[in-house]
């Protein structure tokens with residue numbers, strides 16, 4: 490498996506360009522299954538999850554042309570398979586996004602349940618309950634969810650009240666309801682920018698989705714959806730990660746091709762902690778941090794609050810801030826696996842349930858580390874950039890799932906980071922090896 494070797498202590502300086510949002514690209518690719526016509530998507534990030542999603546679409550029978558590296562032309566005219574198999578779902582939970590489109594257009598779908606998870610506790614029970622509200626029959630058989638539309642093959646619009654805000658759950662239902670008979674109302678819908686991006690694409694395809702970006706959405710089902718061309722929004726989590734990289738190394742980065750409006754809570758929190766963030770134009774930030782950082786508490790919550798996907802990177806930054814920072818994780822249970830790795834580098838962190846307390850600043854020293862999930866890997870990279878000596882991060886296939894060429898982008902702005910390749914395995918093939926059931930595959 491590939492590793493990263495980082496020698497810390499260099500202030501980053503220069504310009505970095507942000508890629509398209511993985512979490513927007515994945516549902517938009519799935520949405521192509523709703524139509525027999527071609528959906529063209531631009532600005533897809535070149536990351537492993539997109540390759541996995543493409544493979545899923547091709548396995549279903551869709552054709553995917555790539556006229557340019559970041560453009561996919563997806564045509565799902567002939568679908569032959571109605572299933573997302575375990576082999577794919579275990580490496581990428583977002584494979585469950587195939588469920589809504591397949592069920593809506595073909596009246597049937599089978600998706601393997603992510604490993605180690607049971608319906609009723611986690612992780613897709615809310616999706617399934619909502620499909621039932623649209624008239625689907627849902628049953629569990631040999632580790633698979635099998636869903637069927639009611640007689641006549643078409644879902645029926647209904648009222649859905651999500652008990653908890655779920656991003657992919659909202660997306661799955663937006664797609665399913667787009668081809669249902671009648672009107673569907675989603676209450677307590679997720680409001681993430683990725684939801685609005687998907688709504689924009691669906692409406693370009695001929696859907697009638699209203700209220701995206703608010704907690705109440707209304708979707709009027711149509712008979713069929715057509716072709717569309719769409720550009721994916723910039724990745725707000727990659728943007729936040731580079732802000733943290735500039736801040737932790739006390740460098741200066743110009744971050745371009747981003748959408749600052751999508752990370753207002755993150756920018757506010759960083760500013761409050763002493764990071765200087767200037768908006769040079771609507772898509773470019775200039776980030777610097779020469780003075781001391783101050784510890785600030787944070788609580789992760791659904792959008793527009795501080796995102797759980799920035800919690801690990803924020804924790805790395807807080808190891809370098811003066812004072813005590815209380816970090817509360819309210820979205821996912823036990824999402825502090827990076828804390829013990831940061832402790833091994835010298836960080837002073839105590840974890841109690843959903844809360845981590847970081848006492849800073851502490852000098853970090855390089856160490857051999859193991860990445861446990863996508864965003865945790867990013868936090869270890871940040872820590873490695875500021876640590877004295879050499880840090881080796883193992884299992885970087887996690888980071889390849891969601892960050893486009895992070896080591897090349899960091900090296901271009903002065904970081905001393907290199908990929909130590911597994912001699913025989915191709916660079917992006919690593920995550921084929923799968924994740925352990927204890928690891929998040931968000």
Ligand code: UD1
Pocket residue numbers: 512513515582583610611612613614615616617653654655656657658796797798820821822931
């Ligand atoms: C998405 C993002 C992920 C991000 C997360 C929260 C994608 C591909 N991934 O994941 O990067 O960290 O949103 O912002 O967009 N839950 C249930 N039952 C369900 C669904 C969810 O209990 O049926 C729980 C989850 O266990 C979790 C919470 O709801 O505690 C939020 O999860 P959810 O928003 O669904 O996360 P994802 O959509 O999987």
